[in-house]
Amino acid sequence: MASEAEIILPIGTQKHDPAWKHCLMIRSGDRTKLKCMYCMKPFSGGGIHRIKEHLARHKGNASCCPRVPPEVQVAMQQSLEGAAVRKNKKVKLAEEANKVCSSSNQAEGGQADVGLQMIPLPEMLHDIPPLQVEVREEGMPKERGRKKRARYTSPPPPPPPFPTALEVGVPIKSYLGAPVDKDHVYMAIGRFLYEAGVPMDAVNSVYFQPMLDAIASAGPGYEMFSYHDFRGWILKRSIEEANNKLLRLKGMWSRTGCSILADEWTTETGKTLINFLVYCPEGTVLLKSVDASHIVTSADTLYELLKYVVEEVGAADVVQVITNNTENHVVAGKSLTETFPTLFWTPCASQCIDAMLEDIGKLEAISEIVENAKTVTGFIYNHAIVLNMMRKYTSGRDLIIPSNTRASMNFVALKSMACLKEDLSAMVSSEEWMECPYSKKPGGVAMTNLVGSLEFWSSCAAIVRITEPLVRVLKLVESNKRPAMGYISVAMHQVKQAIKMELVKISDYIPYWDIIDWRWDRQLPCPLHAAGFFLNPQFFYSIQGEVSNKVLSGMLDCIERLVPETKVQDKIQKELALYKSAAGDLGRKMAVRARHTSLPAEWWSTYGGGCPNLMRLAVRILSQTCSARGCDRIHIPFEQIHNQRMNYLEHQRLCDLIFVRYNLRLQQRQLLKTRPFDPISVDNIDTVDDWIVEKGELLSGADEDPNWMALNPPLASGVLSANSDDLEVEAFIAGLDDEVIRGAGQDAEDDDGIKEEDESHDGTSFTCNGGS
Known part of the structure; x- marks a missing residue:
């Protein structure tokens, strides 16, 4: 993570080397350097080639990256090997050219030799005639010594002439x-x-x-592969690759433990499907998709389904099963933990937090501001001229940026608009806008009035300050880089404290606290969250081990449940004393520095050798996620595989195809570092439609002829990096001060007299002046 004095520079589109996708360009003072995205190691010299060697784990000029994903390592190794091959080819080609020069010199004299050497190498290659595609009639014998070529019934049309x-x-x-x-x-x-x-x-x-x-x-x-190749051996080999990936991950489950994720969703036709995934820090993999339409209506049948999946994965490796938090899921989860006393059931944190954001968005004062903001974006994104003008004044940045859910989109978009307030104000006050015919339309007038309203922007800023911590926690629990189990307890405490600091009055912030408590604390107690706090060295040593009985009790619950052997439990109890006193390697200066820089599970793996039993337990707990949400399911026909009217063999093939496709998408989610995003694209309509549709009462009129061809495409500066979510998560964690950590560890809300209402207050939970 960059320090406060460091500025992350955008990497231009002219950077074509694949290693640019896996590093950051940092400016610190007058110096520019590169940083690895995975271990954040800075490189002051050596350029992108040094980064590539670092990611490929080539020993020599650069140190080996300890956190590079295997896929990236292989890609960088292939890139280095390809560069070496190309270099050798160039050398060989130059040598051959020199031989040609020498032979010509011997045959025609020295003058000819001098003239040939003056011709640049690319111009020599231009004289090489293009390869001729062999066209053979069926049945004609193939000439010996010829390379096999593609067969065409007629030659392909010639390409258009090359420009000079x-x-x-x-x-x-x-x-x-x-x-x-x-x-x-x-x-x-x-x-x-x-x-x-x-x-x-x-x-x-x-x-x-x-x-x-x-x-x-x-x-x-x-010669391209055929339709039957695509459905046959290519798919078979892809299935083998996916299964090999699954086997590699299974090898990690015994060490880090794993979480079974029940990603439940409803299709457009009303079916309830559950995608069962298995998570560990090395990656997530899809196991199967189940039509649970008639299963989720009964706690007993839901329990049987969960039990079957746990047995398939192996109960000894499973730390927790994460599902929705409906009543049937709670009952089924309780039955599951009785059948398997060595694992936990936990509700999906993403679903809980998303529901909090949805409830907050329904508060009258907030919903009014959100609707006004949608008036601005709805008008801008429905008129090419206005959208082009907006992007001109914002230097290519869009008002709407990606978000995973509709509820979080409201507040992500509101923050984006607030950040671009000055640019929007400059646009509506410009002569260009005054002369634009759209400025006189009802939607244009409404947009101008809102952008020029100080009260509107003050309310936007206050809402962003209230909701941004919750949006960041949502990104934390869905992070692929940092398992959230060691942070979720402190993060939720930070959310409530941020709301309290913003609104100050008890009667103002209590409605928000009630929403959070009702969605979060009404669930069964989650010992894993408490143990995650206890075992995170950054938090535990910040409060010097003075934790509440609730946190300590959660830690003891985890010992008893996740470690069934009583002898090992007793050993862990003794090793806890070493942890509390930071004895041995746990107290090394290196270990003390690493408390704030290493991932908690990695810290234990490195410095916990003196208490091996506690170390194994800590790694298993701190390696877990808190969310059951998988990746996007767009264009994957999950519902089709649950259609009973299908050939049995083809049904098997379709199931295998979806298995390959979804697991490739899970891998892509870990590899993708840039996300080209166009708010008006139909690919994003599920989350952004409310923000890009013009309100009916403000439509510009039937005489308009909208033309997307007049629209300028989003600029490269508007393309977001997926790494920005990781940076926000890191910034959120870095902002957790000792007071917040103490409050979470000691279970203190500082809510004495919290039910005493301020009689002079009008009863609203949000004021347009931001609660100040």
Whole structure:
């Protein structure tokens, strides 16, 4: 994480090396340096090649990254090997050119030799004739010594003439060195994607560029696989890869433990499906999808389903099962823990927090401000001229940025608008806007009035301050980088304290606290959350071990449940004394510094050797997530596999296809570091539709002719990095002060006299002046 004096610089689109996707460019003072995204190690010299060696774990010029994902390590190794191969080819080609020069010199004299050496190498390659595609009639014998070529019934149409270097600057080079028309390549890809009905967001896949590289390396005329290949051996091999990934993760479950995630959702046709996933710090994998429409209505049948999945995974490796928090799930979870006394049932933290945000958004004073904000965005995003103008004044940034749920989108969008307040104010006060015909339309007038209202912006800022900690906790529990179990207890305490500091009066902040308590504390007690706090060295040593009875009791519950052997329990009890006194390696200066920099589970793995039994337990607890939410399910036909009217063999194939597709998407979620995002895209309609639809009473009129072709595309500066969520999480954790940690550890809300209402207060829970 960058320090306060460090500024993260944007990485331009001209940076084509794949290693740029896995590092940060930092400016500290007058110096610019690079940082690894995974271990945050800074590099002052060596450039992107040094970063690539670091990620590939090549010993020598750079240290090896201890946290690089295996997929990234392999990709960097392949990139380094590819660079070496290309370099060798260039050297070999230059040597061959020199041999040609020498032979020409011997045959025609020294003058010819001098003239040939003056010709640049690329110009020599331009003289190489293009490869001819062999066209053979069926039944004709193939000539010996010839390379097998693609068969065509007729030759492909010739590409359009290549533009010269003067026309396009520096052209792309083909594998033969000849210039390639980039637009011709893009159009060929586009025609295929459009005709096949491939979703437009497919080009955002991390696997799209490797596919293009593989095709380009094969050269023209390469015989593509067939429809039956695609459904046959290619899918079989992909299933093998997915199963091998599953086996590798299973090898980690015995060490770190795992969480079974029941990601439950309702389809458009009303079916209730549950995707069962297994989480560990090394990755998440889909096991199966179940049609639970008639199962979730009964606690008994739901229990039987959960029991079956636990037995399939292996109860000895399961630390917890996370599900929804309805009454049937609570009853089924309790029965599950009675059957398997070595694991916990916990409600999904993401669902709880999202429900809190939804409840807060329904408060009258807040819903009014959110609706006014939607008036502004709805008008802007429905008129190309206005949207182009807005992006011009915001330097390409959008008012609407990605969020995983509709409830959180309200407050994420509100914060984004508040950050761009000055830019929007400059736009509506500009002569360009005054002369724009849309400024006279009802929607334009309403937008101008709202953007110019100090009361509106003051309310927006107050709402953002109240809800931003809760939005950050939502990002924390869904983080792929940092398991949330060691932080969730303190994080929820921080949310309540932030609301209290903002609103001050008991009668103002109590409605928000009631929402949080009703959604969070009404669930069964969660000892894992308490133990996560107790075993996190950053928190435990900050309060010098003075924890409440609730936290200590939760820790003891975890010892008794997760460690069934009484002899091991007794050993852990003795080792707790070493932890409390920071004895041995736990008290080393390195260990003390690492309390605030290492992940808690990694800290225990490194310094907990002196208390091995407690270390194993700590790693298992601190390695767990708090959320059952998987990745997006768009364009994956889960409902289709639960259709009974299907050929049995084809049903098996479809199940395997979805298994491969979803697990690849889970891997992509860990690898994807940039997220091109267009708010008006249909791919994002599930979460943003309320913000990009113009209100009916403010429609500009039927005489308008909306034309998306007049719309300028979002600029590169508007493309968000997925790493920004990680940075927000890190900033949130860094902002947890000792007072908040003490309050969470000692279970203190500082709520004496909390039920005493201020009789002079009018009863509202939010005021437009921000509660000040």
